[in-house]
Amino acid sequence: MSSEPRIDAGPCVLRPFRAGDEEAIAHHANNPKVAANLRDHFPHPYTLDDAEQWVRIANEPDPSTNFAITLDDAVVGGIGLVLRTNVERIGAEVGYWLGEEAWGRGLATAALRALCPYAFETFALRRIDAGVFETNLASMRVLEKAGFQREGVLRKCAIKNGVVLDVVMYGHVR
Numbered sequence: 090m091s092s093e094p095r096i097d098a099g100p101c102v103l104r105p106f107r108a109g110d111e112e113a114i115a116h117h118a119n120n121p122k123v124a125a126n127l128r129d130h131f132p133h134p135y136t137l138d139d140a141e142q143w144v145r146i147a148n149e150p151d152p153s154t155n156f157a158i159t160l161d162d163a164v165v166g167g168i169g170l171v172l173r174t175n176v177e178r179i180g181a182e183v184g185y186w187l188g189e190e191a192w193g194r195g196l197a198t199a200a201l202r203a204l205c206p207y208a209f210e211t212f213a214l215r216r217i218d219a220g221v222f223e224t225n226l227a228s229m230r231v232l233e234k235a236g237f238q239r240e241g242v243l244r245k246c247a248i249k250n251g252v253v254l255d256v257v258m259y260g261h262v263r
């Protein structure tokens with residue numbers, strides 16, 4: 090397993106997923122309101138099997154690109170990077186989610202603010218970005234509060250739950 094970075098994000102801590110987290114992950118992730126805003130590889134329903142599989146693969150990248158968002162060491166969500174390749178290898182896409190019980194407390198903003206310096210430094214990145222469904226105003230606000238700039242709209246770029254959506258691009262560069 091990779092080294093175990095622990096990132097103090099203020100109101101929450103980012104740490105690697107590990108065995109024992111499965112029930113908490115499934116509890117928070119098994120929510121259509123969470124899945125509705127994510128790519129289709131985030132399943133719904135989200136079962137204990139899905140959580141076990143995630144814990145098995147989450148720490149494969151070394152250094153780690155996937156972090157549990159935790160309160161008192163208990164998982165309430167996740168945040169991670171997909172590193173780009175080829176000529177875009179100076180960039181990464183960030184994605185994050187929280188269980189609904191944890192919404193509205195500034196945790197996603199804190200997690201994103203804390204992950205970015207780690208990511209820029211650890212992976213020698215120049216750019217971190219995220220594409221947000223046009224309906225996801227809370228996530229746009231998170232990105233804005235974390236210093237990302239709205240860069241444009243990819244029209245009719247995604248289909249989620251049968252609905253075609255614009256995707257709003259946010260980027261953070263150093």
Ligand SMILES: CC(C)(COP(=O)(O)OP(=O)(O)OC[C@H]1O[C@@H](n2cnc3c(N)ncnc32)[C@H](O)[C@@H]1OP(=O)(O)O)[C@@H](O)C(=O)NCCC(=O)NCCS
Nearest residue numbers: 123126185186187192193194195196197198226227228230
């Ligand atoms: C999006 C998500 C991560 C936000 O997490 P969170 O911890 O509640 O976010 P924060 O508390 O840091 O900030 C949310 C901001 O959005 C605002 N907000 C929430 N719902 C809103 C809405 N419907 N319209 C406009 N703003 C909204 C909040 O008021 C807050 O802004 P403020 O601090 O200026 O008041 C969480 O709702 C979630 O996990 N959703 C499902 C998965 C998801 O959407 N992931 C992101 C995919 S791009």
